[in-house]
Amino acid sequence: MSRDASTKVFAAAAIPGLILGFSLSHIGFGDFSEVHRMFTFADLRLLLTFAGGVTLTALGVAVFRRRHGLPSRPLHRGTVIGSALFGTGWAVSGACPGIVLVQLGEGRFYGLITLAGIFAGVWVGGRVQRAARLPSESC
Amino acid sequence: MAEYWPWWAGALGLAASALSHLFLLRRPLGVSGAYARVLDLTRERALEREERRAFTDAALRASLVSETIADMRASGVPEAEIAALESQSTREGPALVASKTPVNAQLVFLACMVAGALASAALSGRLTLQWMPAGLQPSMFGSGAGLGLTLFAGGLLVGLGTRLAGGCTSGHGLSGCARLQPASMLATAVFFGMGIGVSVLIARVLA
Numbered sequence: 169m170s171r172d173a174s175t176k177v178f179a180a181a182a183i184p185g186l187i188l189g190f191s192l193s194h195i196g197f198g199d200f201s202e203v204h205r206m207f208t209f210a211d212l213r214l215l216l217t218f219a220g221g222v223t224l225t226a227l228g229v230a231v232f233r234r235r236h237g238l239p240s241r242p243l244h245r246g247t248v249i250g251s252a253l254f255g256t257g258w259a260v261s262g263a264c265p266g267i268v269l270v271q272l273g274e275g276r277f278y279g280l281i282t283l284a285g286i287f288a289g290v291w292v293g294g295r296v297q298r299a300a301r302l303p304s305e306s307c
Numbered sequence: 308m309a310e311y312w313p314w315w316a317g318a319l320g321l322a323a324s325a326l327s328h329l330f331l332l333r334r335p336l337g338v339s340g341a342y343a344r345v346l347d348l349t350r351e352r353a354l355e356r357e358e359r360r361a362f363t364d365a366a367l368r369a370s371l372v373s374e375t376i377a378d379m380r381a382s383g384v385p386e387a388e389i390a391a392l393e394s395q396s397t398r399e400g401p402a403l404v405a406s407k408t409p410v411n412a413q414l415v416f417l418a419c420m421v422a423g424a425l426a427s428a429a430l431s432g433r434l435t436l437q438w439m440p441a442g443l444q445p446s447m448f449g450s451g452a453g454l455g456l457t458l459f460a461g462g463l464l465v466g467l468g469t470r471l472a473g474g475c476t477s478g479h480g481l482s483g484c485a486r487l488q489p490a491s492m493l494a495t496a497v498f499f500g501m502g503i504g505v506s507v508l509i510a511r512v513l514a
């Protein structure tokens with residue numbers, strides 16, 4: 169890739185990264201008690217934030233679709249069991265793959281323990297996929 | 308907490324990140340996918356080098372063929388022979404297609420998430436060095452080894468689960484649901500459901 173093209177890709181990757189990290193932190197997703205309050209319905213703010221985010225994004229997706237196509241996401245054997253494991257881990261650690269990065273940015277360095285666990289889990293997941301012949305699609 | 312964003316501001320922030328990703332990278336936003344690729348960093352980079360080499364080889368071949376054809380025309384070779392060579396080269400033609408986002412760009416994305424959060428915390432006066440959580444987590448899971456183990460085990464489930472499911476809160480939850488993908492809507496229902504169930508359980512048992 170030419171240097172000009174790779175600069176463009178890096179900028180294209182940096183902008184959504186900065187916005188997402190900033191937003192997740194400003195929303196309070198880096199805070200375990202906020203996430204716990206969301207999951208126990210003690211406070212609807214985070215749920216509304218998420219629902220609102222999905223709705224607004226859907227509007228933008230509709231605009232995008234007029235110009236470009238997008239492949240469908242398959243539903244396969246790993247989808248449900250994986251999501252169940254993920255939800256459990258999120259409730260217990262307060263983190264998802266994005267949130268753990270937000271924690272590090274906020275100075276919550278115990279997130280490094282969670283991050284180590286995530287990398288270990290991603291590695292194990294790869295072995296399980298190969299062993300069980302599960303499809304390895306991803307976002 | 309009073310200092311966090313109201314729901315509508317957060318919603319705008321999430322949508323801005325998802326849509327900027329979609330329009331700039333032509334790919335839906337999803338954080339978990341980057342982890343698998345970063346884990347396999349050396350292999351991914353090697354694959355990209357191979358791809359670049361093949362791209363260059365193919366491009367080189369294509370330009371050599373067109374130069375030869377131009378020379379043949381200039382020296383008066385019959386069009387029929389030239390046409391045969393031309394059709395052969397277009398059949399063998401390289402598939403110069405765009406590949407995935409380079410893994411180095413994925414690293415930039417992850418690093419910028421950290422940077423964005425750092426900016427947020429610094430601007431809000433929330434930036435403090437914490438080696439162990441305070442408040443709810445130690446009250447539930449104890450301190451020291453028990454808490455550390457909980458964080459690692461939780462992370463393990465997150466990593467394993469998102470790998471098997473092929474997505475996380477951003478990939479399935481935000482992007483997938485916004486795209487009305489049935490697989491993503493089901494995944495989101497399941498991981499939110501489990502998050503709720505397990506949280507209610509630990510609140511009852513541990514707090």
